[in-house]
Amino acid sequence: MVDVTASTLQVAIEIFATSAFALSGLVAGARKKLDAFGVFVVTGVAAFGGGTLRDVLLDRRPFFWVDHANWIWLMLCVCMLAMLFMRNKHIQLTERAILIPDALGLGLYAALGTQIALQQQLPVIVCTLMGVMTAVFGGVLRDIFCDEIPKAFSDYQPYAVIAFLGGLLVCLLNQLNLASWLCIFIPAALMTILRILAIYFEWRLPHWKTESN
Amino acid sequence: MVDVTASTLQVAIEIFATSAFALSGLVAGARKKLDAFGVFVVTGVAAFGGGTLRDVLLDRRPFFWVDHANWIWLMLCVCMLAMLFMRNKHIQLTERAILIPDALGLGLYAALGTQIALQQQLPVIVCTLMGVMTAVFGGVLRDIFCDEIPKAFSDYQPYAVIAFLGGLLVCLLNQLNLASWLCIFIPAALMTILRILAIYFEWRLPHWKTESN
């Protein structure tokens, strides 16, 4: 995805993280009892929607899932198997199991997305938002397709906010002329740690001061 | 739309099919009691949304509705007339009347969409999904604009699945070096027949094995 030596570590994290995002879509589809096609779309959108939207806005081609079409076949098989063998207890198990890989995905996607936008010499705030979009909009589209208010907009958890801070750090490290893999991995690691702390300590964003109406 | 001799037959089917897709939007808008603008948008999106999304992803221009702007004027008139003269019984009549042209649309759009993507040398699974998107995403966007879970995701009817199988057949026939009009019409006809059979015999996709929660 970016011009760094694609170390085995990075590839491993990427597979890990994308799988977590995809599974969050699979679980959302299972909860809504979508049919085979619905589950497949929501899973795909959760995994690749953020990066695809970023690439449409930045006018980049080919998309990740066009370059790595095998992943789509894999996703197709996983969705089929899930429809056959998934039970309610698996849904809850899956949700707990993906918390850590999802935190890795948040960090890696936000850092990669920001770095990709920086290559186009865009303003800092735009690059940061492209990183946020990469990490968060798969989940947003997943929720819109399931006819719900996106969780990322309404659950008061520090998720996009962490992606935002991490994106700013990516921009800062690039200004300091660090090697590009360091500009990605330091913020990615920090975001992942911050996200895990946020889950563990149940941090919440400040709430509105309006009375409920 | 593609580089085949645009036979009168194809044009006739295209008009027929696009009208069916548009009418499905009109009916959805009427059921939700949208106002004139809402009905117009939902009708337009149902007719042209799938192909437009495909073209945005494939970075193709001009869109079908830019090349054939007269269709927009026609659609505008039909929407106005519908608001004036449509009664509830017409809604139900329309829904039954569009079943066959909608099946034609499914076949033709999926086959054309796949063929268009094949011209860009994309992987088989991506081309197939572009065909599915062309045939199905107009309806998906229509339902999202009406604030509902897309029917294509949740009604357990073999619709997108037929488009998927048909798209794979288009890819296969192209590999066999058949003339491009045959690569389109054979799968399109088969998909249409399969869809009509699916309606007639009320075929359903397999359901989740989870208990309802």
Added chain:
Amino acid sequence: MVDVTASTLQVAIEIFATSAFALSGLVAGARKKLDAFGVFVVTGVAAFGGGTLRDVLLDRRPFFWVDHANWIWLMLCVCMLAMLFMRNKHIQLTERAILIPDALGLGLYAALGTQIALQQQLPVIVCTLMGVMTAVFGGVLRDIFCDEIPKAFSDYQPYAVIAFLGGLLVCLLNQLNLASWLCIFIPAALMTILRILAIYFEWRLPHWKTESN
């Protein structure tokens, strides 16, 4: 945004109008009690979504908010302040206060959007719809993100219809070879006036003749 001498007046109106669109998003987010990220996205989408969608369809870059990235920082600050200091009474005050700037936005965005599309030599109906999209789709996306039927589709107020008529006028004036700033400002002013009259006299679009079901 277009090739006219960007008079101070135009810039002032643009700031005024974009702020009104942004505030409509802020208010929608506040009503739904979205969290900080949700409010920020819905505010941004309401302000820039219509123009961005138009630019994606017309394949134009850079987006307005990439060229004017400072606005994003400003928006970020306003959203933060709103979460800290906004009370229910402010929501209602804001909604009344933005009626006039919103009418200015409707006129200016629809006229500018149409003019931009005309530079690509597109058909009249397409240019007009691009203007409508510029003025209206920010609000549509705002409502979809808030999981509601878009108000522009369902409130029977002449809003998009005014944008449509104004867009046609922009096309007509261009055919008459008027100076491009006149092609923008005459229709923009007329649309704004028409919109204010529509609010004042509570004009409504004709309703469906179907019985409620």
